[in-house]
Amino acid sequence: MFVEQITLPLADDLHVHLRQDHLMQTVVPLIDKGGAGRVLVMPNLKPHIKTTKQALNYQQALKALNPRVEYLMTLYLNPELTIEEIQKAATAKIIGIKSYPRGVTTNSEDGIENYEIYYALFAEMEKLGLILNLHGEVPSNAEKNICILNAEENFLQHLEKIHKNFPKLKIVLEHITTKAAVEKVEELGLTVSATITPHHLDLTVDDWAGQNHNYCKPVAKYPSDRAALRAVIKSGNPKFFLGSDSAPHLRSAKENSCACAGIFTTPLLLPYLADTFEKLNCLNKLKDFCCTFGREFYGLSALEQTITLKKISQKIPAEYNHIVPYRAEDELQWRIID
Amino acid sequence: MFVEQITLPLADDLHVHLRQDHLMQTVVPLIDKGGAGRVLVMPNLKPHIKTTKQALNYQQALKALNPRVEYLMTLYLNPELTIEEIQKAATAKIIGIKSYPRGVTTNSEDGIENYEIYYALFAEMEKLGLILNLHGEVPSNAEKNICILNAEENFLQHLEKIHKNFPKLKIVLEHITTKAAVEKVEELGLTVSATITPHHLDLTVDDWAGQNHNYCKPVAKYPSDRAALRAVIKSGNPKFFLGSDSAPHLRSAKENSCACAGIFTTPLLLPYLADTFEKLNCLNKLKDFCCTFGREFYGLSALEQTITLKKISQKIPAEYNHIVPYRAEDELQWRIID
DSSP states (O other), X not given: OOOOEEEEEOEEEEEEOOOSHHHHHHHGGGTGGGTEEEEEEOOOOSSOOOSHHHHHHHHHHHHHHOTTSEEEEEEEOOTTOOHHHHHHHHHTTOOEEEEOBTTSSTTOTTOBSOGGGGHHHHHXXXXXXXXXXXXXXXXXXXXXXXXXXXXXXXXXHXXXXXXXXXXXXXXXXXXXXXXXXXXXXXXXXXXXXXXXXTGGGTOOHHHHTTOGGGOOSSOOOOHHHHHHHHHHHHHXXXXXXXXXXXXXXXXXXXXXXXXXXXXXXXXXXXXHHHHHHHXXXXXXXXXXXXXXXXXXXXXXXXXXXXXXXXXXOEEOOSOBTTBOOTTTTOEESOEEEO | OOOOXXXXXXXXXXXXXXXXXXXXXXXGGGTGGGTEEEEEEOOOOSSOOOSHHHHHHHHHHHHHHOTTSEEEOEEEOOTTOOHHHHHHHHHTTOOXXXXXXXXXXXTOTTOBSOGGGGHHHHHHHXXXXXXXXXXXXXXXXXXXXXXXXXXXXXXXXXXXXXXXHOTTSOEEEESOOSHHHHHHHHHSOTTEEEEEOTGGXXXXXXXXXXXXXXXXXXXXXXXXXXXXXXXXXXXXXXXXXXXXXXXXXXXXHHSSSSOOOOBOOGGGHHHHHHHHHHHTTOGGGHHIIIIIHHHHHHTOOOOOOEEEEEOOOEEOOSOBTTBOOTTTTOEXXXXXXX
């Protein structure tokens, strides 16, 4: 069947980086243009979002820039976080606590090293229904043969251990990139799910070698890993849903001798996905991946406003105010129409 | 024992890219400054060096730029190459025939896809004592799960097959990067050896992700692969010797959105190696790695001129006429003194 138009609710993008200052001002107005109506906002700002107060202030700033979008807020898991702060966060409808292993991505210098010190917090989160959002990579360690290629696979034991200890705690393993992660999330209980980015459905290691605009963390891996991500999307397993990990950086921070990690997909999020899902012959899975599975896992209401994607080609802009988008200047087969 | 000065013959760098035009003019005068007195020159120019005449013309140009260095020439293996041309090459003291799988590195668009079409040439090379220099990677193929990370390992079957069919043909597997390659070269007969670059003794995948000046082909791989390269160097196995694969590109070709592959080590070749060998506690292996094992495999006479390395620190320049060297602006612990 030839599909040339799709209408679906605004998407839930359950993992975005909206940044601060100049970047924030450029990115936030583009969220709904890309087709998302609700986003889970990452807390790795400078300084990190560590308190409810900081999160609410940040949420206010985002709303002021773009009131058409709903912002789900998170706190940065850190040793200063108290049970009282977790309770305050839950009351303020902060939805998740994000854990970054130390040093593995942008602004994660004081990420966590040992999860057991957080068990009292996890117990409280489990009780209050807060989500644990895991950046699932262990730090590189040459002596243990751990590098960016197997950092995710080596993290899965931590995921499993936390889940065993807190079986009712809802956990999202963020931006998964490996067959091993797909299999582990499939294997564990219904309280464990995973986000998948648009770019990890497209790329392998060959695509980011020397190509900084395709360089993100976790890095895209083997073709067999990409195949596992594609297969689980096509299977319609509700444990796997959209989190774009859209991560804007200025062109100057990408095209140099030491590039920042991150791929910017916010302004064309749904057209990217429609392109990819069509290539994978699973356009019929697009709505659940973008609008149903994540929302249901998080316990959110359905968004009422809809968008329509039409099969009309468009050229991806070279940049948005000095931020180079994913697949810049390439052709997309789908666009959002009013 | 604290070593603070080493005198050794000028090195044999048995794999270098000397380029053309502007790059050639910058690079060639630096060869002996870096401590090499004899180099094996790669034929992947534009156009490729496919005939004896082209190779001798190129050799003349190199000699004119720097007569202090001896240039060992190679031809680019290609379907137009005849037995007569192989004979002519041998008479002209061209020393090797270089094979590039299609599309895996700089200027390899018409590299080889099937080795059996070259068996008549290999038989003639075996008879005449010409070396077969193999770029040991197969092209990426997502359906077969082949990407730049396992392209070398997947090539080893071809190496083994050629060696079994031509046991007296001397073969060098160039710039090896994996434990699998080390083990295969160890396992095969004495006519099979391998070159190792300075940078593959230092780097892993973590070092080139987003860092284009550390990006080369084959890419640096897992810590366990680097450990295997280091171990075989320390073992003093004569099948493994220096081929720098020094591959200059202009800064503008590296610091952009799609970087050229290659690391430039020519101007400080021996200081880089002294640094690394000292860190690995095997400075006593430096001379054989740089001046003995390769020369003996190739059947070359010893170079008489010596150089002295002294433990005096120096800062690596930011660039040489717009070419950024390996570890630019970093500190080296060794330098060559007159």
